[in-house]
Amino acid sequence: MIRADARILLEVRNLSARVAGIEILKGVSLTVRAGEVHAIMGPNGSGKSTFAKALVGHPAYEITSGAATFEGRNLFELAAEERARAGLFLGFQYPVEIPGVANAQFLRLAYNTIQAARGKDELDPLEFDDFVREKMQLLGMDPAFLDRSVNEGFSGGEKKRNEILQMALLEPKLAFLDETDSGLDIDALRVVANSVNRLITPDNAIVLVTHYQRLLNHILPDYVHVMDGGRIVKTGGKDLALELENRGYDWVAGEAAAA
């Protein structure tokens, strides 16, 4: 929902970043206000995942220039865990498997860490169990996933649900969802999209990073940005996604080059 008077959550100015010495982001600017849903689309290798990862503090990405503030705080002065505690979240494209650590144990630890950072009450294992089961029900997740090791042996769809479960638990102010739709069949996509829709409030915001327009039939974006060659080359409303679906990405790149 676009409201001109809404608070600015994220302000990125001319961000450039490289990984392993190669410049991937070449001056990206983006403003996200509370209540908004943004979609960043673009061909593979355009830099859209890098953008999300660099903002949440992935150590492999080196910021070479530009600025990013989150609720007025300089993001690049914060460690990854501090950004999470401040309210940033990344739903991973490829969630990491952690054998030996029970999902329930991990989820509670993450939840309590974020709660403590917000000065809110932590939950003991029994209280947390009730709380997390409720959230899992909304996502159509089998409670058996609590006892299994984090993401280990989960199918692609189960891993993505586990990411959204974490989002539901941690209640971030700004969530990047990186290719959350890839690998999901249509039923799983609907469940995940409905859950995300339920989490949207006037006070938080979501940035969907996706290659496919399909997700945007289920989560309606206020803004669609097209990334190419490490820059945002076009920004429009939700209709832009449909146009991209019909015409591909090349015309945008061509238009940008001509401009």
Add this chain to the structure above:
Amino acid sequence: MTTATVHPWLASLLAGHASVPARPHDWVNRLRSDALERAHALTLPTIRQEDWRFTDLSPLYQLAFRAAAPAAAPAGLGLEPVIAPEAGARLVFIDGQFVPALSILASDGVVATTLGAAFDAHGDLVRSQLAQLAPFADDAFRAINTAYLADGALVFVARDAVARSPVQLIFATTQADVATHPRCLVVAEQGSEVTVVEDYVGLQDGASCVNAVTEIAVGPNAHVRHVRRQRESSASFHIATCAVRLERDASYRAVAVAVGARISRYNLNVVQAGEGTSCQLDGLALIRDRQLADTHSFIDHAHPHGTSRQLHKCVVGGHAHAVFNGRIMVRPGAQRTDSAQASRNLLLSRRAHVDTKPQLEIFADDVKCAHGATVGQLEAEELFYLQSRGLGERVARGLLTYGFAAEIVDRIPVPSIVESLRRTVLHETQGEALA
């Protein structure tokens, strides 16, 4: 052979032999004297031998050990945390002495009793099996163990019997400067099933020497699960052999965890002596300071259609040193053997050290054998994942280290032992945030 060449340490260790009372059974006495003679003739391992290249026992040879005084009063020993409540039968040995008051014998379908009693009650069985799987002809420590043979544990599962609850064997050391020689024999007859938990625990802080031998004979289509915990005191020495023989279609699944001892060495030998056998050998060494933990395993595929799986992990902190030598033999004719072995090692400090050596010897042509070894630090992607959920770096590292070790612990089929070892791992990996 002359006694003049006997290593003084060995001579002193064997001097206590005279105090072992003779048994009324000639064959036992003969076995012991044969072993004693052999022990005098054998040389003690040194780092000049390939098998002991990384494990220097010279600190052991500098210490004098005595025979244990009679076991202290059972009360107040601190044995409670060791006890697995699930166990239906339990034999407790304290400083080498069987303690009936702490033990639960079993005799119905599943026999759990002392070797001392079994020499009478199951004489033929014990005689036909003892020292067969773990011969002492060329191993000084086994010879010493056998020379001291007086008592020990027998677990016998009769044909088609299924042990509904685990059998726990506890060997606790409560006195410093003593040497003990625990001995276990497990015989699972055709079609039977049993879970055996073997526990070695130090309840004192001084140096002690535990020299253990376990033999496990698994009959046709029988299934044995084996849990082994070694938590000796940090000044102690622990040398052990476990020899397993699998008859046709038998299976053996083992998890061995080493946390204690200054120097520990575990030799695990599994012979697949019939077609279609399977074994899974998982191991975890969790050590720090100046500890050394050495596992040498040998899986001998001698018949077709055998499978083996092995995952050995070491978590090494401080100046500690872990050793893993995983030898796998596939003999001619052991066609369609399917074997996979992995050695995974996590170094927690710059001074920590691992020597890992897979050793495949394949003499059959239609086989599947995979092996791999990794030594390293925590994965950056895993750390980032946890940090992106708000966890501080120290907590994240602790959690990942914990998970690395817990993956092995979770394979133990006894819940209370999983719980207790998870707590141990938690403590060792400083993952207090999870408590």
